[in-house]
Amino acid sequence: MDLRRLHSLLRKRYETEGWWPASSPWEVMVGALLTQQTSWTNVDKAIAELGRRGVLEPAAMASAPTKELEEAVRCCGFFRQKAERLRGMAAHIMEEHGGDPDGLLSRPDARERLLERPGVGPETADSILAFGAGRPCFVAAAYCSRILSRTGILETSDYCSIQDFVHNEIGRDTGALTELYALMVEHAKRHCRSSPRCDGCPLNDGCRFGP
DNA sequence: TTCCCGCAGG
DNA sequence: CCTGCTGGAA
Secondary structure (H helix, E strand, O other): OOHHHHHHHHHHHOOOOOOOOOOOHHHHHHHHHHOOOOOHHHHHHHHHHHHHOOOOOHHHHHOOOHHHHHHHHHHHOOHHHHHHHHHHHHHHHHHHHOOOHHHHHOOOOHHHHHHOOOOOOHHHHHHHHHHHHOOOOOOOOHHHHHHHHHOOOOOOOOHHHHHHHHHHHHOOOHHHHHHHHHHHHHHHHHOOOOOOOOOOOOOOOOOOOOO
8 A cells, every 4th residue: 555546546435626715815714724624614704704793804804802702703602812813823824924914925935924923833834835826835744644654655753854744745735635634534534543444444455443 | 641621323 | 321533832
């Protein structure tokens, strides 16, 4: 089992159409902060609620009352942190980039700049770059480590090591990298959970957890 | 390692 | 009722 084969097998099994729905780079950024340890159904609700309250766009969000943001994102959990982080990001976009998220995302050092923002770690930064700015960088989620390890493809939990490995194996193609990430998330939810559900798993042939 | 946190799904 | 969620920071 290698990464190419895994990609191929997952592609036959799962659908990634309409993955990470967002109407703008800014919505990708908002979603990326909200979806940490949170299912997308709740993120979707929160984004709709932010829009309903008129505090979704950077300018409004930056000056919104804390309580307003907290109530809007409450359903995502960790709502105090997330409200603060959202407002911090919005304020940064307003102050440093004239309210235009692309001002940040188009910079060569966008990743480093994102990582300086409170609440933005490697995974969140890369998901913003890949889905919001179309950059060819793989999002090496915790799920990926689990799947690659169990299948014996790569034995490490180090973020950068996993990302480098995938970049080398798949190539710097945004479509392929985002698709693989989405497929691995779907697979982790369906079969490769913390307690494995190997029954009907498309990777059973070649996985050490398989029958 | 632990805390942050509510909620959808089974 | 119990799991797990498209993580990050202290």
